[in-house]
Structure formats: structure tokens, C-alpha cells
Amino acid sequence: MLELAILGLLKEQALHGYELKKRLSEMLGPFSGASFGSLYPALRRLEAAGAVEAVASDPVARPIPMTGSLGGELAAFAARRRSAAGAKGGRTRRVYAITSSGQQLFEELLAADSGSTDDDRTFNLKLAFARHLPPAGRVNLLERRRAQLVQRLSQARANARARRGLLDAYSRSVLEHCRETTERDISWLEQLIAAEKGSVK
Amino acid sequence: MLELAILGLLKEQALHGYELKKRLSEMLGPFSGASFGSLYPALRRLEAAGAVEAVASDPVARPIPMTGSLGGELAAFAARRRSAAGAKGGRTRRVYAITSSGQQLFEELLAADSGSTDDDRTFNLKLAFARHLPPAGRVNLLERRRAQLVQRLSQARANARARRGLLDAYSRSVLEHCRETTERDISWLEQLIAAEKGSVK
DNA sequence: CCCCGATGTATCGATCCGATATAACGGTAG
């Protein structure tokens, strides 16, 4: 859910699309579900829903080039002209800020269960924003994830028993590596859960 | 690339959509990029491209219910009637087999480089089919993947240095866990590469 | 001065996903 990621970042400060994407990429690694082709439509959706609003078509928003006030006014004029002309691309920044209804939407999305259909990426995203969750919500998120991985693991094991011998070495290697990764994920989660409960106590 | 997965499975034996999905799910875990909403369109694409062909609208393809030849003929008739009526859903199996041009397409997709835009799932898929690759192709695949992960890792580290202190404990935990997972992936790859080179020698 | 690379917004087509509809079959409870 890209919306959640966007709202979470805008919650801290108003940003424009390009910067948003950079932060997203470095926050979730390269597998963030963030590309311009999905980011800009998502921003439009959020804007249409009233969850975010454009705060300033601030042209480049950089310390004024100190050639007197004239420079600033010219830049502003140029921005207006570009905006009015329906410029199809270009460098004029569109800075978005979160609204109060966006804040609310963020809370809802963060706490949403989605009935175990929570993607791997969605979980990482939610955990990265766990600071905005109440302690009970954090534990809940971690426990749900843990249950999901445990189930996935037992299913993988049952499957491995059923098909032992039918697969070649490469397939088996992939499967086993996945199994190990899942096991490590689970023990990571258990550490986090323990830490969470320890801090509450 | 779902096409690659489908062709790889059909290479071993002719299958229908439902079975294809089951094998896909247990082959790549639950993150196989396989859902009916993408599987059936992919089959249609492959059929249109001549890479696969329907071999029999075999109704349930089960040992004939031993009531003489009549049972079989009735079933075949029912299947023909259903097929002609343009049935919108239902249980009539559509079994697909790979064609020689499909074999060729499979080789191409498996060996394709895609200029480092290879997804995590795509890599796992290709590795699972590495048996169909020449030894040099296997090493190439593994080395490419390793280079990709090494780059991802160094980027993540540079990023961590830059933003140290700006992130809360949850974000940092996610990031660090990702880093560890990537490191393990790399050492796994290095094992595979060593094994591959050892077996060649 | 002019081109190059980084910054920035935007869109297109293709693909993939989750939900849902449709339908036939096997078994079992009444």
C-alpha cells in the first residue's frame, strides 16, 4: 500500500514527489513498491480523497538568489505562467502536505488487518511506522506477522515431505533457502516481540 | 515473468491452469506471482503466441468409470456440448502442452539478462530452472545476482551512514534486518557459485 | 555557449493481484 508510505512520510514533513520517492527507496530498500508510475497516481488519489493537499507550486524553493526581490518575483511569475499553461512536465515542484483527514486515514491503514492478506512489503512498511502505533497495536502487528510466517513455514515443510525426491537440486536449494530465511524472520520477530513486552512491563 | 514459470512447468508435462497454479505456489512459496487473475491471461497470451497449445478439453481426465465405453462417450459428448456453448466457467479442464516454439521462448527468457532489472522473484524462478541452463549460464546467472546484491548492500550501508540518527528504532530494525538478509543471500550465492565451479572442474 | 547530468512531473501500455462469478463434480446428511 503506497498510500500508507506516502502518508507516513508526509506526517513528518511536507514533501514533493521526487523527494518522496528517494526517501521511500532508502527506507524500504529497493523493493518499496515505489516507482514514479505508481507514486504520482497515488498522490493524485490521495489529493482527490482530501488526504493530502498541494501547499505551494514553489519553483525550486531554494534560498533566493540574492539579486534583490526582483529575482523572487520573476521566479514566482514564471511558475504561475507554467502552471497556467498546463505544463506537461518540468521542474516545478508540487509540494504536498498531509491533512487532518489524511492523518486519520494513516491511522486506519496502519492498524488495518486485511485478514492475513498482508504482503511482505506491507509488513515492513507498517513496522517502520510502528512508532505511530500504540504498544498493544505493535505487539498485535508482530504477532499477526509471526503467525503468518509460522503457517507459511509449516506448509512449506509439509510440501517438502510430499515432494521429496521429485525436485532437482536447484529447486530444492531455492526452497530450502526460503525456508531458512523464513525461520530467521520468525526469530527476528520473536526478538522484537520480547523487546516490546519487556519495555511495557 | 509468469510466462517463464508456465513454460518451465509445461516443459516437464502438460498441465491445466489449476494444477499449474498449485505447483507454482509450492515451487516459489506463496510469493510466486501466481494468481488466477494473472495465470489465465498469461496462458491466453502464450496460446496466442503459439508457445503452448490446448491438447484436450478432457473432461476430468480420470479413469473411465468402468460402465463400458458408453460412459466415456457420454462424457466426451458433454464436454463438446459445453465447449460449443461457450461455457463461461465450470469444470471442463483445458490442458496445455508446450510447443517447440515455446521451448525456444523458454530458453530465451531463461537466459535473458534484462539489464539488471531482474526482480527477486524472477531470480528465484530462474534458479529453480537452472537445470535447463548450460553450466556457464548458471554461473553467469549467479554472478549477476551476486553483483546486484553487493551493490544493493553497499548502497544501503552508505545510506545508513548518511541518515544515522534520523531514524527511529523501528525503521532501523527493519533496515538492519534487510541488510542481514541480503548478506545471507550473498553468502548463499557464493556457496552455489563455488559448488557450480567445483562440479565443472 | 552549449551540451550533459541531475532534478522534477507526468503518462502509457503491460502486467499482476484480489475478489468475484460461474459451474461441474464428489460426498454426506437427512
Added chain:
DNA sequence: CTACCGTTATATCGGATCGATACATCGGGG
């Protein structure tokens, strides 16, 4: 026997995402 239910099976829809590409502006170096 039938009425229902869970599994098997194909198919489609709308929406989300992706990768590629286009367009536009700015700063800096040759």
C-alpha cells in the same frame, strides 16, 4: 433420492503497480 457443501476448475473485472519514456528546467564544466 435429494439437497446441500466443499473442492476442483475456468474466467473476468477493476484497480494497483511497474518499467520505459517523454517533457522540462536548472547548474556546472568544457
